Amino acid sequence: MERIIFHIDVNNAFLSWTALDLLNQGYKYDIRDSYAAIGGDEKSRRGIVLAKSPKAKKCGVVTGETLYMARKKCPAIRFYPPNYKWYQQNSNALFQLLSKYSPDIEVASIDECYLDYGKVQKLYGDPYEFAKKIQKEILDTLGFTVNIGIANSKLCAKMASDFSKPYKIHTLYKHEIKEKMFPLPIDDLFGIGKQTSAKLHQLNIHTISDLAHADTAYLYKYFKNSAVKMVEWANGIDDSEVISEQTERKGISNTTTLPRDMSHTDEIFPILHAISENVSLSLRKKHKYASVVAVIFKDKFFKSYTHQRKLDNPTCSTSEIFEVSKELFLEGWKRDPIRLIGIRLDQLTDHVSYQASLFEDFEEKKENEKLDFVVDEIKKKFGEQVIGKASLAENKIKRKFD
DNA sequence: TCTGGGGTCCTAGGACCC
């Protein structure tokens, strides 16, 4: 039986959600109807466009460009900072609403998901009519609009939801691929980014149709195994399933762009310590241990590089992760001014089975781990703003344990 | 006062083992 998949995508998610936040606070107008964008702070060098209103888009403002450029194109534009906690709340509300209708929902990102409609079609009938119903329900109860793509595969549903916006429903069934998808530029195909599209254009492949009819063996020379997938996608072929149970995180990372380029460990290490606290806290919240620690660098030319190490024993300890990060930093750092620094934890496991090592004090390790949980509790109780005080407390407690 | 942050997946080369 043919599958029917919905792809549900929030229109201008960050901007819509901030608009609602502002209206709740008593704002007299809806920033969705004005020249507006969500963007980071320019002074701390985070000034890029994360989302823009339709009016700003008409001026040529694009996601990812600097606020400086956006202002140049659209002098009337106003910028608003992102509020990720609020965004997550809206995201949760959306997925909760949808899960009333089907358990088969795959959360693809904060603002989009797939729904396996084929499995519930008997209950709700015609896909298009049902899409209209939930689209309206989302607007009425949550206050923002979504696009819905309907197709026989996840890939085509995703492509369909992107056709025209906002508050639209599009179908891209198998028999419609030729008419609706083939004429599109290759850059619009999901999975084809800047690098690949540039190469394809050089090979005289400009539309999805061109790629769909290209010779896989010829493309293999340039793209290796990706060539096969690319041609399949261009033909709308995608057998991947809607996976409803959330898969386990593979890694946890936290990076920060420094307020200015830095070259001294006296400045960088305290930041690395704060990052160690962040990532290890996330890890402990998930009751996980990490086997691989990586330090992420970005230099003033925007070139990133990493240096990583596999640990003998997985850890969730702030102090251990910090110590390893410092070592990795000194080993990996190319001694150039640093624009961004971060830590990534990989190969997460549920528990530790300590590898016997003569050089490690197991008791101390266990005590340190307990200590981390105590500090987490203190922070939870007294809030983020007393992190400084909590750090002091941490030192005092540590001495007590000694 | 130009260019975020958090993810996933894939590839390639070297080390190491059988």
Added chain:
DNA sequence: TCTGGGGTCCTAGGACCC
């Protein structure tokens, strides 16, 4: 004096997504 190949683990980097 010459000199296999296959598998797995580890590290680094690149491409892509939102």
